[in-house]
Amino acid sequence: MLTTTVVDLRELLAEVDAATKLLQRSRTVPDDVASVIDGVGVALDAAHVQQEADPYLTAALWKAAYRAEKALRDEDPAQRRRAVRIALEQFRQALRDITDDRPYSAEVPVGEVLAGTVQTLGVPQKDVADLLGVSVRQLQRWLSEGGSEPSADDAGRVRAVGRIVNQLRHTFTGHGVLAWFQRDHPALGLPPIKLLDDPLRYPEVLRLARSARAMAA
16 A cells, blocks of 8 residues: 555555456455555545545545445455445545646646646637636736736636536536536526635535536546
8 A cells, every 4th residue: 555645646546446446356355455445544644635635525535434444344245345345436536536636726826727727628718718707808818928817816716617627527528518507507506607706615516516527427
């Protein structure tokens, strides 16, 4: 098991992915899979995940790790494998979302986040500007070399939109992502883009986007 650091979470994810695939091919819980699960707590402590990640994801990550460790003690082989498989998949999804969020964290220049989001969407600048709640001219100034930097509030929305788009790109095309933002969402009763005017609602929109990705997986 990796004794990982902050920059090694993708290596941990690769190890968990491999354990998940190994478990899928086996009728019992292989020793290698049990070893991965036994070392998860130490790896997460070393990674200081709780200091950086979305608290919702952090809680889901630790809960899944606990469930997997508890499942290893089940005396029924079939039940043990089933419980481990479910917990390991929950752990994998939470860790995947945490690592996916890293390129949009406060440590990354907002200009890089914006440029990456524009490239991912591949739609007209007018559509991107509408998503960010600014004019096309303002968006162009942010994108231009040596141009102006977004304010703190605007930067927060840029990073939030970047995270959301990054989740939805696995399910939709660029135009499909825009449609997701603009259509009434059954869980909200209104379009998700309406919630982008309130920074306190960003996590809620992001979780909806993660749900859309999970449903398509």
